[in-house]
Amino acid sequence: MYRLYYNPGSANLAPHMLLKELGVLHELVLVDQPGGGHLQPEYLKLNPNGRIPTLIDGDLVLYETAAICLHLVDRHPEAGFAPAVGTNERAEFYKWMFYLANTLHAELITYFYPHRLADDGAATAQVKAHAEARVGVMLDLIEEHLAKRVGGYLLGERFSAADPYLFMLSRWTRMMGNPARNRAHLSRFQQTMLARPAVKAAFDAEGLGEPFV
Ligand SMILES: N[C@@H](CCC(=O)N[C@@H](CS)C(=O)NCC(=O)O)C(=O)O
Known part of the structure; x- marks a missing residue:
């Protein structure tokens, strides 16, 4: 099960839509960005840049929107959300x-x-x-x-x-x-x-x- 740290409408929305497109199990964890939740020590342990989003995939803690999207593409090749490698x-x-x-x-x-x-x-x-x-x-x-x-x-x-x-x-x-x-x-x-x-x-x-x- 994936876990996505999010703030409504923020950069999490792209990976979130992708998770929904993939139809895979995921939970959302709200980060109170207006209240500075992304700068709290607990969140900075996950993403030392203090930016949203962060994705948890088992042992993997991944930040950077594009990297998260590409990782989801790679984890679910059957969905075909990217063309074949080398083309x-x-x-x-x-x-x-x-x-x-x-x-x-x-x-x-x-x-x-x-x-x-x-x-x-x-x-x-x-x-x-x-x-x-x-x-x-x-x-x-x-x-x-x-x-x-x-x-x-x-x-x-x-x-x-x-x-x-x-x-x-x-x-x-x-x-x-x-x-x-x-x-x-x-x-x-x-x-x-x-x-x-x-x-x-x-x-x-x-x-x-x-x-x-
Ligand atoms: N390069 C980062 C940028 C993410 C980003 O800037 N997210 C914004 C929300 S849309 C954020 O966390 N802003 C809080 C801040 O910069 O203090 C990514 O692609 O994940």
Whole structure:
């Protein structure tokens, strides 16, 4: 049985949706992020970065969203949530997983925590505005990619573990001036994801209400 440490709607949502897609036994442990629960010694023993999520899989304690998603893919190859190792499709899958993790996710972290990169209010606002603009460019790039692909998922017709990750990140833009939903293909992608029963189950379990995206 897996155990996923979570805060509603946070970076845990991608691995959580994947667990639901896989239909495997898992329990959720709430970390009170607004109350600083992620910085308590008990949680820091699991994830010394004080970041959510962390996955427990038997003796394994794993943090980093992308690593957790890739581990779940590897543990359940029968689900086919990634193309075969050594294929061009697998390479493309890696490309999106890393792009999401170290480019879009990283920029969104800057957007949500701009005060870590600036000293005063004006500078913080500037960092946030720049991060929002850069996220917009990244969303445009993803939009162009989806427009070229038949099927609506990042890999085209094939659903993969990269899709819950993109979906989670795209919904984090919902308060921005030009959110992901303003782009036709990204909006269709979001609606396709929302129609998946596993996604609905994960939203329900985390208590996430409207607006979903
Ligand atoms: N690189 C980490 C980032 C995770 C992350 O930043 N999570 C946020 C919640 S969405 C968090 O824990 N923030 C608390 C903090 O930074 O103090 C990952 O992919 O797991």
